Amino acid sequence: MSTNEKKIILKPSHKSLLWWYLLAVLLIPVFGIGIYLLYRFYTTHQSISYIITDHRITLKDSSVTENIDLASIVETGVFRGLNEKITGTGNVVIKTKARTATLIGQEEPGQLAELIRRAAEAERRRIEEKPEKKEKAASQNPGTLDKRDYLTGLWQQGLLSDEDFKKEMKHFQ
Known part of the structure; x- marks a missing residue:
């Protein structure tokens, strides 16, 4: 209430x-x-x-x-x-x-x-x-955040160079 x-x-x-x-x-x-x-x-x-x-x-x-x-x-x-x-x-x-x-x-x-x-x-x-609630359209494709987290993890562990990390992250912007 x-x-x-x-x-x-x-x-x-x-x-x-x-x-x-x-x-x-x-x-x-x-x-x-x-x-x-x-x-x-x-x-x-x-x-x-x-x-x-x-x-x-x-x-x-x-x-x-x-x-x-x-x-x-x-x-x-x-x-x-x-x-x-x-x-x-x-x-x-x-x-x-x-x-x-x-x-x-x-x-x-x-x-x-x-x-x-x-x-x-x-x-x-x-x-x-009462207006029907519409689902918000995802601003990014499903799974994009998971891929970004995965790349960030590889970069933080030193398995991915700074140049490769920046190059791959451009795909998600």
């Missing part, structure tokens, strides 16, 4: 777990199960992050990291269940030819999906417009 590359880090909104938090609070009197559930929901949610750069999206959780190149994205969408509609959050679904990834619990998921779709289109255009 280059130093001037833009980077956005997103985390799931805690609003998306509203019903799970309420359930955990209700279960606190039952042998402390609710406290354990609150801890698990919070730590799991904190371990999830999404890093969006100019060229890729990185999905991270506590055990897995996935990279999706923007140019490979073919479709974006939004999934909003009843909980998400109530809390104003949603899941952004990203589809490539090979897989589908979901950015869970995002606020303003419609806008985020549209931004990712536009960024993917821009990345594909950038790649298509």
